Amino acid sequence: MPKPAERLDNLPVYFFAVLTQRIQTLQAQGVDVISLDIGSPDLPPPEPVVEALAQSARKPNTHGYSGYRGIPEFRKAVSRYYERRFGVQLNSDTEVLALIGSKEGIVNLSLAYLGAGDSALIPDISYPSYSMGARIAGGDVHWLPLSAKTGFLPDITSVPDSVADHAKLLWVNYPNNPTGATATLDLYQEMVDWSNKHDILLVSDNPYVDVTYDGFKASSVLQANNAKNCTIEFMSFSKTFNMGGWRLGAAVGNAIAIKTLLQVKSNMDSGHFRPIYDAGIVALDTTPQSWIDERNMVYQRRRDRIIETLPHIGLKAAIPKGSLYVWAEVEDGDGDNYVKQALDQAHIGFAPGSAYGTGGKKYIRISLGISDERLEAALERLKTWYPNRKPLQD
Ligand SMILES: Cc1ncc(COP(=O)(O)O)c(C=O)c1O
Structure with a gap:
């Protein structure tokens, strides 16, 4: 077999693909x-959504190709959701693009904006696809340090101008x-103003x-003043409507960024299955x-229940x-050792914090998506x- 392309030298197999394989081996x-x-x-998702898919x-x-940008009715439904939920107006023709899950949009956006010599600003504890997208694209990553002291929020004002002026993307x-950290609208405003100043595309x-x-309502970065000048946001049906396997999402915001993302996407995929868009409209x-x-x-x-238990299990x-x-x-x-011990000895799977960046080494991530x-x-x-835990055997 020929040697894989050089870009794979720096690209590990996706962490969860490896972990899932280990868990499946134990289960077998x-x-x-x-x-x-x-x-x-x-x-499950809301019942009318499943019914809409079936109908x-x-x-x-409804079985042919359905276009590169997602059907217009779907894009209009995304606009209505943004208006209703955030008071943000979006032109459904130019400021909304359907995605086959937001992960697809994350990596394709990196391909659209990053190449050799370009860089992305990425928190040093973050969803791995931001940095993997940069690597696939051949771009560089400038890590933004995070810590518990600052509530795991980056201090963008500490990024030197020399770095900011060469960066193209800022991921939030x-x-x-x-980490579960949340942002105020004030923080979003600060990020928008800073990104506008440095000519960076802010990606939320x-x-x-x-x-x-606890009654907390999260914002869209597009609610900040002048956000559309410099911002693209990825929305997803995976967690909002329990539709992870359906692979449905959308990119919204700056029309030039949307058009640039489409330039890559339209060469990469041919849109989603029409019934999934129809069901997405019903969900929204x-x-x-x-x-x-x-x-x-x-x-x-x-x-x-998890928080109550943590003091009893060393967390x-x-x-x-x-x-x-x-x-x-x-x-x-x-964190790595804890995860290995818990899997080998208690047969409980956790995600090690190190899978999200070097800042996460002392941590583990516990998911709430379990019965x-x-x-x-x-x-x-x-x-x-x-x-009663035992040290790991080599
Ligand atoms: C922060 C973050 N971004 C993106 C995704 C991918 O979502 P989607 O299912 O829309 O591809 C996930 C999935 O877990 C996520 O946690």
């Missing part, structure tokens, strides 16, 4: 592994995966905007806020107001395991 040996590692909602799929004329994500990856707790237009609130209450209860964490995760600091400061029953079983198992 008959081990009952409980996975608290993957951020995939365990509950649309039964029609004879609130409520955050994995916002899949958890509707997954929030008909899902009552009460459905989202009730679903979030389920996650909130799970969050609280501590701030209480997250949003996202699907508890970001817990490990007592002895070695109450399995979560209780996992917490009981961990409480028995932790005081």
Whole structure:
């Protein structure tokens, strides 16, 4: 076989693909592994959404290619959602683009803007696709340090002008995966003003905007003044409507950025399956806020059960107001070791903080996307395991 392209030399296999493989190997040996590692909602989407998919799929004329930008009715439904939810007006022809999940948009945007000598500003604890997208594109990453002291929010004003003036993208994500950090509109305004000043495209990856707790309501960065001059935001159906496997999302915001992303995308894919767009329209237009609130209450209860248990299992964490995760600091400061021990000895899967960047080494990420029953079983198992844990064998 020929040698793979050089760009793969620096590109590890996606962390969760490796972890899932290890868990599946244990399961094939008959081990009952409980996975608290993957951020995939365990509950179903609203019933009318599933019904809309089925009805649309039964029609004879919904099976062809459906266009590169997503059907106009879908883009209009995204605009209506932004108006209703955030008071933000979007031109559905020029400021909205359908995506096959936001991960696709994240990597394609990196391809659209980064090449040799270009750089992206990325928090040093973040969703891995931001930096992997930069690597695939051949661009550089300038890491923005984060710490618990500053609530895991970057201080962009500390980025030297010499770095800022050469950067093209600034990635942000609130409520955050994995830290659970949330942003105020004031912080978004500061980021917009700074990005406008330095001619940077501010990219807000916002899949958890509707997954929030304790009455907290998250914002869109597009609510900040002059945001559209310099901002693109990714919205996703995966967490808002429990539709992770459906692969549906949208990019919204600056029309030039949208057009540039389309230039890559239209050469890469041919749009989504029409019934998925039709079901997406129903999700956006008909899902009552009460459905989202009730679903979030389920996650909130799970969050609280985890937080109560942490002192018994060598972990501590701030209480997250949003996202699907508890970001817990490990007592002895070695997140990787904790994850390995818990998987080998208690058969519980966690995500190590190091998978999100060097800033995450002391942490592990615990997902709330697991049934109450399995979560209780996992917490009981961990409480028995932790005081009796053994050092790892080499
Ligand atoms: C921060 C963040 N961005 C993007 C994604 C990808 O979402 P999608 O399912 O829309 O591709 C995820 C998925 O977990 C995520 O946590």
